[in-house]
Amino acid sequence: MASGEQLSAIKDAKVLMVGAGGIGCELLKTLALSGFQDIHIIDMDTIEVSNLNRQFLFRQSHVGQSKAKVAREAVLRFRPQISITPYHANVKDPDFNVDFFKQFNVILNGLDNLDARRHVNRLCLAAGVPLVESGTTGFLGQVTVHIKGQTECYECQPKPAPKTYPVCTITSTPSKFVHCIVWAKDLLFAKLFGDKNQDNDLNVRSNDTASSSDNSEDVFECKKDEDMEQYANRIYNHVFGHNIESALSNEETWKNRNKPRPIYVKDVLTDEPLQQQNGNLETDNNVSTLSAMSYLGLKNPQDIWSLKENSRVFFAALKLFFSKRHKEIGNLSFDKDDHMAVEFVTAAANIRAASFGIPLHSLFEAKGIAGNIVHAVATTNAIIAGLIVIEAIKVLQNDAKNCRMTYCLEHPARKMLLMPVEPFEPNKSCYVCSETPLLLEVNTKRAKLRDVVEKVVTSKLGMNLPLISHGLNLLYEVGDDLEEDMVANYESNLEKVLSELPYAITGGTVITVEDLQQELVCSINIKHREEFDEEKEPDGMVLHGWTQAPAVEKKDAAATNGASTSTTSNSVPNNLEDDDDLTILESGIETISSGKKRKLSDVSNPEEKRAKKVPEQIDDDGDVVVML
Numbered sequence: 001m002a003s004g005e006q007l008s009a010i011k012d013a014k015v016l017m018v019g020a021g022g023i024g025c026e027l028l029k030t031l032a033l034s035g036f037q038d039i040h041i042i043d044m045d046t047i048e049v050s051n052l053n054r055q056f057l058f059r060q061s062h063v064g065q066s067k068a069k070v071a072r073e074a075v076l077r078f079r080p081q082i083s084i085t086p087y088h089a090n091v092k093d094p095d096f097n098v099d100f101f102k103q104f105n106v107i108l109n110g111l112d113n114l115d116a117r118r119h120v121n122r123l124c125l126a127a128g129v130p131l132v133e134s135g136t137t138g139f140l141g142q143v144t145v146h147i148k149g150q151t152e153c154y155e156c157q158p159k160p161a162p163k164t165y166p167v168c169t170i171t172s173t174p175s176k177f178v179h180c181i182v183w184a185k186d187l188l189f190a191k192l193f194g195d196k197n198q199d200n201d202l203n204v205r206s207n208d209t210a211s212s213s214d215n216s217e218d219v220f221e222c223k224k225d226e227d228m229e230q231y232a233n234r235i236y237n238h239v240f241g242h243n244i245e246s247a248l249s250n251e252e253t254w255k256n257r258n259k260p261r262p263i264y265v266k267d268v269l270t271d272e273p274l275q276q277q278n279g280n281l282e283t284d285n286n287v288s289t290l291s292a293m294s295y296l297g298l299k300n301p302q303d304i305w306s307l308k309e310n311s312r313v314f315f316a317a318l319k320l321f322f323s324k325r326h327k328e329i330g331n332l333s334f335d336k337d338d339h340m341a342v343e344f345v346t347a348a349a350n351i352r353a354a355s356f357g358i359p360l361h362s363l364f365e366a367k368g369i370a371g372n373i374v375h376a377v378a379t380t381n382a383i384i385a386g387l388i389v390i391e392a393i394k395v396l397q398n399d400a401k402n403c404r405m406t407y408c409l410e411h412p413a414r415k416m417l418l419m420p421v422e423p424f425e426p427n428k429s430c431y432v433c434s435e436t437p438l439l440l441e442v443n444t445k446r447a448k449l450r451d452v453v454e455k456v457v458t459s460k461l462g463m464n465l466p467l468i469s470h471g472l473n474l475l476y477e478v479g480d481d482l483e484e485d486m487v488a489n490y491e492s493n494l495e496k497v498l499s500e501l502p503y504a505i506t507g508g509t510v511i512t513v514e515d516l517q518q519e520l521v522c523s524i525n526i527k528h529r530e531e532f533d534e535e536k537e538p539d540g541m542v543l544h545g546w547t548q549a550p551a552v553e554k555k556d557a558a559a560t561n562g563a564s565t566s567t568t569s570n571s572v573p574n575n576l577e578d579d580d581d582l583t584i585l586e587s588g589i590e591t592i593s594s595g596k597k598r599k600l601s602d603v604s605n606p607e608e609k610r611a612k613k614v615p616e617q618i619d620d621d622g623d624v625v626v627m628l
Helices: 004-012 022-034 067-076 098-102 114-127 167-171 177-193 228-248 274-278 292-296 307-324 339-355 363-370 378-396 449-458 484-494 556-561
Strands: 014-018 038-042 083-087 106-109 131-137 140-146 164-166 405-413 416-421 438-442 466-470 473-477 510-515 520-528 541-544 625-627
Touching: 004 378, 014 022, 022 038, 022 067, 022 131, 022 378, 038 067, 067 083, 098 114, 106 114, 106 378, 114 131, 114 520, 131 378, 140 378, 164 167, 164 177, 167 177, 177 307, 177 339, 177 363, 228 307, 228 339, 292 307, 292 339, 307 339, 339 363, 378 405, 438 449, 449 466, 449 473, 449 484, 449 541, 473 484
Parallel strands: 014 038, 014 106, 038 083, 106 131, 164 625, 438 520
Antiparallel strands: 131 140, 140 405, 405 416, 438 541, 466 473, 466 510, 510 520
């Protein structure tokens, strides 16, 4: 039974929820049933069919509608007396600034990507509003509390790096099915249906004189004198036949490896002409042609198709894209919720796997790998939502000493399903919630300002609207209110070498980087360095003041990022995501060094580390990363 003090804190609170997905639906319901009267929700997503198995506030009729708005309507049916304000928008929009955040007593996160979570963390710090973070993936879950000046902020500890694959492995020597998926999704699909001007590590030159009279011609361009049947045959023969033969010509590569076998259309589809097998997809207006599987009569996504079936799906999906969705070609990127894209990638990956002697996978399995999906467990979301509300009530009562970081475990340690841990003090080395300067090693005579902006300021420091200055002199700024001459000046600076900027950046220079929207400012000391190891330091610069956490190994469904040799202790959760077909790791995540962590109750002991094998926190959103 809640005390009078608790009921008063709940009734008077103004709460902001960020995210109305798997955790968000459970959280909104629990907040409403717990007595909260004023709830605001931000979510930019619309409802998809794949959400319906666990996001219980939504129904089939809601597909395509705003999650935040439908969630509000659903809860008001059984709690009509409360106020729920939905925002169908991105939390990073300028309207949701520090002043907006200041109106709330507590912020509750149920997000599914690291970038937005870092943004919310910084706004909470700037506004001085407590943040309750959360995440789930499968049976694992966690809830953490972040109070400015009292506990560590969300970015005080390192997040694990994603498993990456060298391009040579993806393009030449795949040994796992995930390698074939990355090749099919990030290289082949992108080359056929994405931006035609983008550089792509797929081999786009044909050594086959029959398929290309001009060896400089892009193989993936459809010629004027060929129909779709001829084009599809040529693409198939090139990527699965000619390219494999070309790879086999390097005998040194295959001394200690099993050689792949080239696969050509004539070797697979021999019993009848391909046109008869796939029909005339270009002229068939049947609705079923929106799915290659439906058109070919393949019904069960958990069946493993034969090489012939994969080949037929490949041809059907390719033709469907060009005949039914030709207006989208050139602007497409892989989407796990695009069924035709999943069909194409599954078929292409399986044909390549067959060539390299790798076991084939079903469409269901391939979608999980291609989309980095860890299938959600609704019960975990419900548990985590309940824990969020418990911690939020403590925060509202100013009871920080009793707040807990709680982990939901898949394999309970000491017969505990939930592991509560005392919060830790802020990390004094955190560039977000402390004033510790960073150190950037860079060749100031070669690196451009653009390199620093793209490789450090936006990707590593997570700034959305960065401003860079040298002393009192502004070198770069982003904003909609800038004059044209200022924009041109800053664009010009981006292309200049650091040492040749109007206010030169050299060894010993200190630059200031800030994001006015996040109200985040940090200093970066510049150290000139001549050479960098291209393999270990591919950016050509190294930022110190934080370290990259080790890659985390997941099994089976989590194989989207591959297996690394580094695992988390005790198989406990690492800073997990909301479950919207959960992804495993954020691509390119690198954060600050954890250093020595101290529980708030033990701050008198400077050597005290994190208590008893506490679960490490990780973040997980993004595709498999191909390391160039």
